[in-house]
Amino acid sequence: MRVPQPTISQPVHVWDGTEMLECVTVTPEAPNVASFCFQSPTGALFSFVPGQFLTLELPVEGETLYRTFTISSSPSRPMSISVTVKAQPGSRGTRWMLDHLKPGMKIKSTAPAGIFSSHRHPADKYLFISAGSGITPMMSMTTWMFDLGRPADVVFVNCARRPSDIIFRQRLEHMASRFPEIDLKFVVEGTDRFSPWTGYQGTFNQLMLGLMAPDYLEREVFCCGPEPFMQAVREALAGLGFDMTHYHQESFHPSLAEEAKVPTEGDVIPDEDTSAEVVFADSGVTKTCAETDTILATARAAGLNIPSGCTFGVCGTCRIKKVSGQVHMVHNGGITDDDIEDGYILACCSRPIGKVEVEA
Incomplete structure (x- = not known):
């Protein structure tokens, strides 16, 4: 199917999530x-x-x-x-x-969302550490730097089970061959039978980190992968005296190190022994719950379906409009300050204080 192409005479518009x-x-x-x-x-x-x-x-x-x-x-x-x-x-x-x-x-x-980006933390030196499909945000950030023509100093570490499991290997090697500022380091747990492997082998650890990026203390670190992997990276860095304010990770699974930390609405702390009431205006349903129940959980208990993804305030899928009332919302970056000012909340991490009405 031919896709319409913008021309000089056509006004170019930006995709906002309303079009499939x-x-x-x-x-x-x-x-x-x-x-x-x-x-x-x-x-x-x-x-x-x-x-x-x-x-x-x-x-x-x-x-x-x-x-x-x-x-x-x-x-x-x-x-x-x-x-x-x-x-x-x-x-x-x-x-x-x-x-x-x-x-x-x-x-x-949905439209693109999220706060995990090198754009938010500009630096001269980066250390990208990923495992498996956690390589995807690192690929996006590195490609941006490559296309810009002036990449920052990046040590790019990716861990995989075996060489054949390394995603984007050829494209990354192409970029690294053009810019010496992009320094690739691959780690595999095991080898492929007919493909000799001369790189790092085993589990990522402090020794490997010191060999790959001796100046890691000077770098802005971005990490993405399974939670046990990210925990191991955090512990390795912390054990080496790294300033963890320069550590950033992306995960769509909750972890102790990445608890919701951005309270955005309501100074009252929800009380599990206090009742609340949620009015779902579009559905004509009213449901009683505890103040410690989320709007999303209350909707499900009432037989309503509010679209949701991560369920802990990262993806923004469950964003809905609050008509009235007060909620206690603590999220992980899945909603912007402008959206909050316009009356939107995330159902997965908003808890009703008293009576609350929402568009759902």
Whole structure:
């Protein structure tokens, strides 16, 4: 299908999440890993900062699943937007994408969101550490720097089970061959039988860190991967005296180190022994709950479906308009200050104080 292209005579508009995305290519990257490239059917451009994510609405087995994926493409290439997904054992959403999402199909998505980005922490030196599909935000940030033509000093560390599991290896090697400022370091747990491996082997540790980036104390660190991996990285850095205010991580799973820390509304602390009432204006439903219950949990208890993704204030999928009342909301960056000023809240991390009315 031919995609309309912006011309000098056409006003260029930016995709804002209201228009469906059209899948244009599916590229295998590694075993059970593929990149899905989307375009706007009307030719809208994509504006975001590298490291942000999308929440896709996937029609799986008669229901809608909301799945959050970091954008793997760069905003320096605004005609398309891509996510790279890995199907984990037992996964439904990513398995459906790999088996059923084909070029020409259209799906809904939220607009790009998230605060995990090198744009928010400009530095002369970076250390990107990732494992598995956690490489995607690092790929976006590095591609942005590469396209800019003046990349920062980046030590790029990626860990994988074996060499064939390294995602984007050829593209990263191409960028590193053009700019010596991009220093690649791959770590694998085991080797492939017919492919000799001469790089780092084993589990990422403090010794490897010191060999890969001797000046790690001077670098801004970005980390993404499974929570046990990120915990090991945090402990390694902290044990070496790293200033953890220069450490940033992306995760769509809650962790003790990344608890919600941005209170945005309400000075009253919810009390589990105090009742509250939530009015869902659009549905005409009123539900009584405890002040410690979230708006999302209360909606589900009332038989209502508010779209949600991460459920702890990162992805922004459950953003709804508060009509009246007070909530206690503590989020992890999934909503902007402008949205809050306009009366929006995140249902997954907002708790009603007294009577609250929302548009849902």
